[in-house]
Amino acid sequence: MPQISYDQLQRTLRDRAAGGAFFFHGDEDFFREEAVSRVVSAYLDEATRDFNFDQLRGSDVDGEALASVIATPPMMAEHRVVVLRDAQGLGQKAREVVEATAKSPEPGLVLVVSASIPSGSKAKFYDELKKAAVSVEFNPLAADDAPGWLMEEARQAHGLELDADAARAIVSAMGVELGMLTSELKKLAAYAVDRKRITLDDVKAVGGSIPRQDRWAWFDLVSERRFREALEALPVLLEQGENGVGLVIGMGGQLLKVGIVCAGGQSALERELKPFQRWMARRIVPVARKWTLPEVDAALGELLRTDRLLKSASMSDRQAMEELLLRLWAIRPQREGRAA
CATH class of the missing domain: 1.20.272.10 (Zinc Finger, Delta Prime; domain 3)
Structure with missing residues (x-):
């Protein structure tokens, strides 16, 4: 199936299709992990979460163990979710299991595969997953996009308006590593208390290392x-x-x-x-x-x-x-x- 955008993925999850396989790849770990969390939230029933949720890492699981986890049916729920992170670390047998599952998933199974594809890799494994699974690529945010992303994150996560000058100053100081940016935003949200707007003065007050020239x-x-x-x-x-x-x-x-x-x-x-x-x-x-x-x-x-x-x-x-x-x-x- 064709690769889709993150917005399309969110619409897919709202419709809560019948499960299947998801493949999240690209070098932006933060976005990939956010997408994993959204799939888990969409398909898991909290009352039976402990019975129907497995998390594995590619370098820690072999083909036999992976096949056993994937073959386990849902218990007292409609879906069972298996999250496989760092899929680039899978051995050949485990890759074959993942490919076969993506092409023909068991009823009720939601398999989420997350990987940072090595630069220059020609492995067919990734191409096969892109064809068989709901596939989304998450690339690092461009520097020019980062202030706008941070402003939107302030609205969505904290209900705050982040001034453009404040957002640009934060990105100038910290770069575009999204984990660091969200951490800084949390500090600013705590500092703002009951206010609904964060300014450049707030960024300076919290102690951010603001460049002398943005x-x-x-x-x-x-x-x-x-x-x-x-x-x-x-x-x-x-x-x-x-x-x-x-x-x-x-x-x-x-x-x-x-x-x-x-x-x-x-x-x-x-x-x-x-x-x-x-x-x-x-x-x-x-x-x-x-x-x-x-x-x-x-x-x-x-x-x-x-x-x-x-x-x-x-x-x-x-x-x-x-x-x-x-x-x-x-x-x-x-x-x-x-x-x-």
Whole structure:
């Protein structure tokens, strides 16, 4: 069967189909484990959970033991759930058992297989599972998606509104490891007590290691044409470990969004943004008023020029980025009354 999205999986679980096999794979452990929990919650009867729930790890179980667990029928319930984590550690015989079960599961069985497929693996085992089971891939969250994901997690898990600046600061400090982000969010929720909103000041008060210069706030400076401030903040960004190529890529993404608004308005941008980035529209639309489409095109040309310089010339990242900002500053607004 075709691979489905996580949203489609949630709809499948709400419909509570007749059981069968699920295969969750990809390198994002947090999302995979969340999906496992959702399947378990959907199919297990709490009153008979102890009789109908088994959890195994691929490196700890052989084919005979696995076959015995899978063959055990539900007891006093409609379904029996078997969760097999780290399936990449299974031996050949155990893999054969899993494949056969996925293709023809016993009535009432819900088999959940979770694996991080080794890079470059050509094992047919994974391809067969993708064909036979309800399959969902969970890749690590992109850095640009992480603030939006954190804001949504605050709403869903804690009933809180997390300000965009606070979310971006947390991700800038901690990266995109979702377990760490959710742990930080729990601390902030406890600190907020009865309030319904978490701000950047709350993040600082809880003791988070906030960077002196948030990379996304710096991209905002560029898109707002506040080039003097961007120049002053550039050394801080580079000292924090950012590099020229990464900054050019980030600036390019920001300016492309501005260009979409210039060309087609807010609705065009909202259609293009990924789900966890849609909150950005509220910020990009006002900024786009400072640009025309030809100016955005000229700016993107300067980014391309700098990207080539960074990859081929002996110029340092700081020199190349300072020159880029000055060249962007020289793209003068064409509409009367706008300030650079």
